[in-house]
Amino acid sequence: MEMRKIWRPLPVLAALIVLLVGSFFIVNFTYLNNGGADVVAESAEFGPVYDARARERIRSEIDKAKQAFAADMAADPQAREQGVTDYDTYQAWSERMTAGKDAPAIDAYRLASYQRINALELIQSQADIGADELRARLLDQACYTLHEAWDGYPCGALPATVSARIDALTAQYDSRSMLQYNVNLTLQDSGKWMLMTATLCAMILTSFPLTRDRQLHVTALQWSSRTGRRIRSLQMCAIGCSAALAGLFVGGLWAVWLGVRMRPILGFGIDSALYRDIAWFDGTVLQWLAAYALTAGLAAAAFALLSAGIVGAQSNGIRMLLIVIPIAVASACCVNFVIGKYLYYLGNPLNRVLAVPGVEAIALTAMLMLAVGLWLFIVRRLRRRELTD
Secondary structure: OHHHHHOOHHHHHHHHHHHHHHHHHHHHOOOOEEOOEEHHHHHHOOOOEOOHHHHHHHHHHHHHHHHHHHHHHHOOHHHHHHOOOOHHHHHHHHHHHHOOOOOOOOOOOOOHHHHHHHHHHHHHHHHOOOHHHHHHHHHHHHHHHHHOOOOOOOOOOOOHHHHHHHHHHHHOHHHOEOOOHHHHHHHHHHHHHHHHHHHHHHHHHHOOHHHHHHHOOHHHHHHOOHHHHOHHHHHHHHHHHHHHHHHHHHHHHHHHHHHHHOHHHOOOEOOEOOOOOOEOOOOEHHHHHHHHHHHHHHHHHHHHHHHHHHHOOOOOHHHHHHHHHHHHHHHHHHHHHHHOOOOOEOOOHHHHOOOOOOHHHHHHHHHHHHHHHHHHHHHHHHHHOOOOO
8 A cells, every 4th residue: 555655646757757857868978879980889899808819800900901091092193192002101101291291182081991990009009908007007097096196196005905906807807808988988977877867766756655644644643543653664665665666667777778789798798908997896788787777776765765754744745845856956966976976986986985896885775774774763753652642
C-alpha cells in the first residue's frame, strides 16, 4: 500500500519530466562522434589490446597511408612543381614554408591520406611508450590530481593506495586497451549527468506521499496508536525501495543506450593506452556501465531517504516544494560536482580527502546509513508519544 501511494500518476509524470530534461544534458555530454569521426570504430580498429600485433598493424597502416599520400602528391601539379613526392619531402617542404622560404601552395590538410597519417601517428605517439615512461606519466598525473604539482614541482608522498594502483597499471603494461580518449570521457561526463538525473527523479517521486498523508489526515490517525506509528518504518522501506528502483531504471536506460552505441568495444578494458587518468578498478566497458547504473540506484536511495526525512510531513504541497527544491538543488550540485565527477577515477574530488578505491560508493553508503538513522530516530520518537500528545 505504501508503494502504491508513491507510484501514482502525478509523481511519476513529474519524474518523467525530470528524466526528459536530464536526457538533454546526457546526450550533449556524449562524445562518440568527434568531428564526424566514429570514435567507437576507431577504438575497435586495431583490436582490444595494444600488444605487439596491434603495434605492427598500426605501422603497416601508416605505411599504407603514406603510399596513398605519395599518390595524391603525384597527382598534384603544385606538389610536383615544389618537388614534393612523398610524405617525407612534404614535411621538409613544410619546414621551409614555416621558415618563410616558400609560399604556401600545397593544401595537404584536406587529403584523407594526410589526415589518416596524423591520426595514426597520434595513436602511436600516445600508446607506444615504455613501461618506465608510463609509470612516470602516471606519477605526474597523480601528483597533479592530489597536490596540483606538475613538471618537477615538489609532490610530496602519495597515498599507499595510489602507489599500489600505479604499480598495478604499470605491471599490466601489455594488456592496455585501445579505447579512444572520448570513450572514457563519455562514460565520465554523461555518467555524472545520468547520476544527477536519477537522483532528482527519485527525490521528486518520493516527496509527495508524506505530505499527502498529512492532507488526508492519515498521519493523525497513525499517531493515535502505537500500531499506526509503526507504519513510518514501512514508509521508510517503501521510499528507499522506490527511490532505488527509480535510480536503477534511469541508470539502466543510460547503460542500454550507451551499450548499443558501444557494442563493438563492450569487452575492451577500461585501462586505455590512449588515456592517462587513473581508474581505481580494472574491468570492461560493459562492467563500468553496470557499475554506473548500480551507483545510480544507491545515490537515488540515499538522497531520496535523506530529503524525505528532512522534509517530513508538511501540511501542503507548496510548503513541501519550498523545502524540497533547495534540498534538490544542493543534492544535484553534490552529485554533479563531487560524487559523480570522474566516478571511480583518481580525479574524483573525494580522493583528495580519502584516496581509497570506491570512495564515492562509501560516501553514498554513509549517507544512506545517516538517512536510515534519521528515520529510525523519528519512528522511535513517535512510538513513545502518548495519545494526548
